[in-house]
Amino acid sequence: MRLIDQRDFAQNDFLKKLQGNILKGHGRDHTTHVFMHFRVGYEQDARDWIKTLAAENLTSFRQQLKERDLFKKHKTPGNVFCSFYLTPGGYKYLGFGDVEDRFEDAAFNAGMKNRLDINQDPDPQQWEEGLAGDIHAMLLIADDDALKMGKLAKELLVKLEFFAEINTVEYGSAIRNANGDGLEHFGYVDGISQPLFLKDEVDDYVADHGITDLGTAHFDPTADTDLVLIEDPYEAGNNSFGSFFVFRKLEQNVKEFKEAEKNLGLGDLGGAYIVGRFEDGSPVVLTDEEGMINSGGYNNFDYSSDPSGGKCPHFAHVRKTNPRHDFFNGDDHKSHIMARRGIPFGHRNVNTALDPIHAQMPTGGVGLLFMSYQRSIENQFEFIQNAWSNNASFPPIPKPDDTGVDIIIGHPHVTNPPPRNYNFPSDYGADTRTPLTVEQFVTMKGGEYFFAPSIPFLENL
Template structure:
């Protein structure tokens, strides 16, 4: 069963309480598998021209009301704070946005631990401070569908004035949806209360809609603060976009150096990620990969860590367990449900191969756009970066960092509980280098029309 068919089968429209016809489809609709697409970054030089383009593009953005339709392609749009300023959104509205969003990702480098080789001075030009005003994303099922959707978007851009295309990046993956390290990606997605789609068997309970959609009640029982006026804030969300250059060859070299044979390499890599390359989770397949399990959306998330308190199956330090501890015991108490995110990551570059080495990394650009959506996006990513990714105190591992996305300014280590003595593997380097990003606001369809129409003028 395809991912879309699975959602359609689980959708109960009588349980829908969200204003699906006002929410951008990209927030609730998962990407297709296989998928191709384009990320385009725009800079607004003229407010009137930018608003005109926004109004015309808005007509091509589908709502979540049709998120189970058999679409060949769809588009989503998000704006940076500098973009909203360039569009001349009123000062009172601008001031109502969260401070991290106002400052932008580059100015939050200290809070994000984006230093050293991940510092903003090393980022792509499109993500230099104040450059990316509008992020436009198109997902499509195949190249033909992408060509049609892209031509439509470029026609609107060419008709506009005062808007410059400052960056364009193609992405895509085959039906296996593997990331640059060869692992099935974006498996774990939260069920959202009020969306009408029930959790999968064994999946965690639905998360309050206000954790993702502004204006709805959150896990605290009240809405998260949102921008003013209601026409601007309600039914929107916030987006974190981070472009990583993946050093797949260096990762291969590391596992080869610390494991015996192909089976040993696969096990070590799985321990570092928390899943096998098929997507099968270690708590359900601790000893060997299970491709059928990895490909089954009804089973590949049906687990928690209650039966693995010591981390013998899935280490506490594994990437997956760090970023979604589920019911793990945490030394630093945290409400995990307010840090849940909707993942919309996209992979680019050649597929992973077992024979890649570090010498191949400079010759072939591959990587991932780590993109997620949350009403608390900026608090969440800064918490992730400070606590769950670049420290280990919350799992009693001191300064040990995430083995996959952590910044390792000096060689790091990875701890695997074993009986009778745990194993620590040294020599981890930065396998994913940050090459840019931005904090974005994904408005509702009403808000896009409100901004485009300059209703405040």
């Protein structure tokens, strides 16, 4: 497997044509997401604006890597990060009527609202209005300086309003613990297990985990770029690539989740069983308490030593969405994994670092802006959501009917949804179980499927 080496000049052309954030997260703490619908009769204005955006504002992966290098060496902050995404409707508006012939992904061509039977999402009438409407494009703006980000966002929005309707603007802000690790609103370190495409990231993984040979590692996170990239169909043969992009707004009821976690009567193990890691990131399959060294980045484990689920239950979120094991002949589980780039949204009056009491926790208005890149929405995002998260019989061992849907993101909106009954280990590592019921505390508020085009495509509109 060939990893990307930023020092390899032969990859320079490829890197400068690819939008940033796909093969490595942009790393900024604040984000602005602008969803838009272009007005009829302003097609040329939209094309001109996108061309200017691509030339002046979009961040190529080469630029992202250069800025990362400067920050690591000299703490030099980078420019405001920008990326741009189109739906099939956006392509058609811009004059590409053959978009459904160019792209083979049925999910992308249909749109998220028309895949309710696959994802088992709530009816779009229950989505937030801005995300339920017809969306042509999304603009992502990000920076560590919220004011700097906001200034550019306003400049671009003022120009956008001439030829586009703004469906909605979503804002994300990172939450961090005392170690600097990113959290989601339930309080758990998030985004640890990611496919790694860069040579220096794999080198760091090997060093951080004390691995001498990746071939003997419990988990090898290395990934080929074709896990998330496809050749831009409108720039074929030009060394130009893009990626399918999924956006979902997931609202979290923190107060009720933490109350349910407490009512399990299992102490810190209750939440660890639900998530698959303790709040600090320590994998519950390896330890019955948090506090591991490198807990917020530890990823060298699998579940081969825990076939019964006595340490990490089969229903645990990280076990269902990344089983680290091939269950079916000819189906490599790693082929379904996505590059996840989510960020929390919503304001909390009491910072998570202060460990707020139950009465201070929000019941809504906060959550995760889930984002992912993949080569195939069907085979990656939708497969994980449908075949794994929403499937009460996955993983299919040892007793398929005892698993249950993913407690965190499993939300089958079907006529007869499976009961949310789960068999928790009676004691850590035990084969005996205690049956408990855990309700749903995450609500999908809307989203859409996009494609992140190559920069040459956008520059040449």
